[in-house]
């Protein structure tokens with residue numbers, strides 16, 4: 001039993017393999033948070049101590065007992081305007097304009113299996129993988145019932161949470177804020193790790209002290225965004241990759257969100273994750289409910305590495321629903337950086353022919369195949385093939401690609417429309433625009449009003465027809481601007497505060513239906529690169545294009561940051577041309593492949609322009625990828641170094657779950673004279689086992705040809721797992737720009 005109810009003390013104890021989460025119903029019925037941390041047994045009620053901090057109000061029943069205050073009590077889901085001055089989870093506005101909520105326990109249920117979240121993606125459980133705790137609370141005076149859901153995945157060290165708010169009163173009320181959960185951490189010296197960025201530089205890690213006051217990680221863009229990922233980690237000051245306490249909070253949501261982190265007067269920390277409340281107003285008529293998105297919580301006392309691995313496994317096994325999640329992905333060639341909009345059938349076939357000869361499995365036709373789409377200024381919305389570019393239509397092209405032994409994939413951007421399109425001319429009111437104002441443009445396109453069921457229905461028909469009428473094995477689902485002018489012409493004034501959230505519900509509905517109807521199709525997510533890289537999207541897309549920056553050296557930090565939350569199996573990564581189109585940098589083609597291989601692997605360049613030597617290199621890369629694909633996709637991922645360590649290299653490692661094989665990757669990011677030797681202590685091996693170094697691939701020159709120094713020998717032979725982990729490996733000095741190494745070990 002992973003969920004226990006200790007009747008006498010009214011304590012709920014949620015146990016996973018290595019963690020415990022405890023909460024208690026107190027004498028007034030408030031659900032008080034006690035503990036989330038390393039696994040312990042028994043009650044932790046002694047951790048809560050009423051203490052008077054002054055100016056902290058008391059509930060009426062406790063007016064003579066200072067010390068009991070919601071303002072200083074750790075809670076599971078704080079209401080508002082009832083004595084807790086910290087960040088609230090819920091702001092309900094009653095019909096008479098009053099606003100206040102304070103929930104007390106009513107009942108609970110413990111169920112086998114995992115609860116579901118209506119209308120949104122959420123974690124799922126197989127057979128006995130999870131248990132559910134449902135706690136019902138209410139504030140009858142406010143006319144509200146609150147249902148808190150807890151999913152406990154014992155083996156995965158993961159706890160999921162969500163909330164449902166119901167109007168049980170006699171009058172309409174409006175939710176002005178409805179967060180998914182609250183996590184109060186009463187003491188400890190915590191730092192905040194979050195993942196910020198921009199287009200072409202997503203998910204850069206920042207580690208900062210949690211300050212007194214409120215720090216907010218958020219997006220108001222209608223998408224989870226390039227700029228801040230809906231994920232954070234609280235780590236104790238001394239926590240490193242390998243040691244120490246840390247706790248992750250990940251929102252399963254793709255729209256505007258906020259994660260507030262508040263350090264209060266007592267040094268306690270509160271994290272409140274949920275839908276962004278700016279422009280959010282959700283009316284509830286009597287009997288109606290509002291469902292929040294889900295949150296995934298994990299705790300590790302063994303450092304950040306374990307925390308990340310918990311999320312990696314969970315996302316692969318309990319979030320991604322595609323059949324492709326556990327399957328080897330095709331090595332693909334995408335024409336975007338090879339041609340941009342300037343292509344025709346012959347050009348695409350010439351790329352496909354070369355790709356097929358080199359061993360590529362699938363050709364992706366990117367943007368520009370439809371309507372009048374010859375630049376970003378026209379055609380979006382007209383999902384009809386452009387026969388001027390592709391005479392004979394898609395089917396002729398697909399047949400030729402199939403004849404070359406490759407499968408075919410197609411780019412679409414369903415949620416958007418250009419003003420210059422037949423679709424927009426027919427349905428101008430289907431785009432989000434403000435009445436009487438010229439719309440704000442982004443990439444010269446508008447956002448469709450996905451809150452309207454008829455828009456979703458239309459797209460379902462159109463994309464469905466594309467997939468039914470053509471042999472399409474892969475879809476790249478792009479989304480290239482953020483939302484402005486958020487106003488739906490289909491909704492009355494009092495419902496306009498629903499548009500942001502209804503939009504994303506519309507996107508989920510469309511994805512749910514299309515991925516459900518075409519389960520054999522591999523769907524890859526994309527939003528101008530990694531602008532919607534979140535757990536909810538991963539429910540539909542087993543892989544997401546990680547960034548529009550394809551420069552291998554930039555990708556090192558982007559993929560490193562991404563790895564804190566998301567599995568490598570989800571990271572779309574390609575080898576592109578050099579000088580790189582985003583940075584102008586030139587990196588050896590094999591190093592580009594080492595980096596892209598720590599992702600789904602593919603190519604995005606005109607292979608015809610490669611030299612014979614480069615083509616030979618590509619053949620070798622594809623062979624290597626096939627050898628390592630399962631290990632990379634399903635193995636445990638270890639960050640051996642941090643870009644912030646200011647080392648002239650970055651190294652990372654994969655270890656299969658059964659510890660029988662491991663792949664170490666190193667890229668030299670700064671070539672230096674008299675460079676310190678690269679010493680790596682490996683991770684995750686069986687210390688008792690012996691490992692044979694089976695492959696030592698160096699992509700670059702060993703040693704400086706000008707130098708007379710004795711060369712460091714290459715590592716070789718058989719070593720104990722303990723020797724490789726505690727002693728480590730020393731690499732020979734590499735020479736030149738951005739050389740790299742891949743080392744593969746097999747257990748004897």
Ligand code: DGJ
Pocket residue numbers: 336366367411478480526527528529545547548
């Ligand atoms: C943005 C994507 O991230 C690119 O890979 C490419 O598909 C373009 N959109 C096409 O418009």
